[in-house]
Amino acid sequence: MIAHYGYKDGSGDFFISIDTDKCTQCSDKPCLEACPEKIIELFTDDYDDEVVGIKASERNKIKYTCLTCKSTFGAGHAACIEACLLEAIEHSW
Numbered sequence: 001m002i003a004h005y006g007y008k009d010g011s012g013d014f015f016i017s018i019d020t021d022k023c024t025q026c027s028d029k030p031c032l033e034a035c036p037e038k039i040i041e042l043f044t045d046d047y048d049d050e051v052v053g054i055k056a057s058e059r060n061k062i063k064y065t066c067l068t069c070k071s072t073f074g075a076g077h078a079a080c081i082e083a084c085l086l087e088a089i090e091h092s093w
């Protein structure tokens, strides 16, 4: 399943999409440690698999929370994207 976390406003679409099927095959889940803002969390989905998502309290402000990380590493190279060897994470912006 592709889970989308984020929002849209007048300036654009700001979504982080995570292919949770890949998370079930990922034992170390390095994205959790890699995120400098610690907004990625581990949870158990409806199928009792351990997957990751963006914390509910952070979903409506990722444009701002992720700004430093994305600016530092460059578009397409944010820490979570780089850490995920299974290429399960995509950003819309």
Ligand code: SF4
Pocket (backbone or CB within 6 Å): 018, 022, 023, 024, 026, 028, 029, 030, 031, 032, 051, 052, 083, 084, 085, 086, 087, 088, 089
């Ligand atoms: S590193 Fe990638 S595959 Fe592993 S838990 Fe994180 S998003 Fe899922």
Ligand code: SF4
Pocket (backbone or CB within 6 Å): 034, 035, 036, 037, 038, 039, 040, 065, 066, 069, 070, 078, 079, 080, 081
């Ligand atoms: S872009 Fe950076 S701050 Fe945002 S979720 Fe990914 S690793 Fe965390």
